[in-house]
Amino acid sequence: MAILVNRESRVICQGITGRNGTFHSIACRDYGTNMVGGVTPGKKGTFVDGIPVFNTVEEAVLETGANVSLIFIPAAHAKDPILEAVDAGIKVIVCITEGIPPLDTASALYTVKQKGSVLIGPNTPGIISPTEKCKVGIMPGYIHTPGPVGVISRSGTLTYEVVDQLTKAGMGQSTCLGLGGDPVVGLSFVDCLKMFKDDPKTEAVVLIGEIGGSAEEQASEYIKGEFRKPVVAYVAGKLAPPGKRMGHAGAIISGGSGTAQGKIEALTRAGVTVVENLTKVGQAVRDILL
Secondary structure (H helix, E strand, O other): OOOOOOOOOOEEEEOOOOHHHHHHHHHHHHHOOOEEEEEOOOOOOOEEOOEEEEOOHHHHHHHHOOOEEEEOOOHHHOHHHHHHHHHOOOOEEEEOOOOOOHHHHHHHHHHHHHOOOEEEOOOOOEEEEOOOOEEEEOOOHHHOOEEEEEEEEOOHHHHHHHHHHHHHOOOOEEEEEEOOOOOOOOOOHHHHHHHHHOOOOOOEEEEEEEOOOOHHHHHHHHHHHHOOOOEEEEEEOOOOOOOOOOOOOOOOOEOOEOOHHHHHHHHHHOOOEEOOOHHHHHHHHHHHHO
16 A cells, blocks of 8 residues: 555646646556546647646646645745645645745645545655555666665655665555755654554555754654654764755754754654664664564
């Protein structure tokens, strides 16, 4: 099984006629995703490699039954497409865009939650379910293979490294998703852990964290209290100095909080297997499951 997306998902891309929207929509479709359409105002009636384009999300939903949206819209204008998707009834929204103003994201997220939708991102590589052959995002599909390991990450690049390790270790994945690297994002570690808890096909979870914020500490509390499946974690940024942003806008230690060491200690207290060498994550999962 999978969480959030599966082979029945009907996916559209907002911004499909842009360079990135076109490239990744075709890649998602070729992976096996049911790409039913795209949205670019003024382009209705055209096609992107056979994928029909609509003027609005509402039109796309009415004509295709779409329930998942992939967003490639510049940061300054990305808030409105998120709200448009919510208003049209889209339940899973994947926003790849990086650097959306935090107040825009926070405002959009309030509406997303009010309407019962889910926002993955912004600044996310997306979500992929190898078990269901559904990819909504920019991750390289060929490194993923079906299996029992769920992956949740704050870093796209580190996700690819860990997934490649898992695959080479014979540990396939149920669903892999990136939470996003901006200061304000939609889904949290805890949200995803709750879903993996209820997924009978997910036997273990890999959690990839980084400095900044308190998402890992919150995950630790949830794992300690309610999550009974094994968790392997890696936290990036152990050598980062306070006040220095490391890669993502959300990856910054401020006021003495959000340090890698603090996160590692919280996860360890929760019974998580914390791997301090990134190259050992795949083997750690294998050792637990086999």
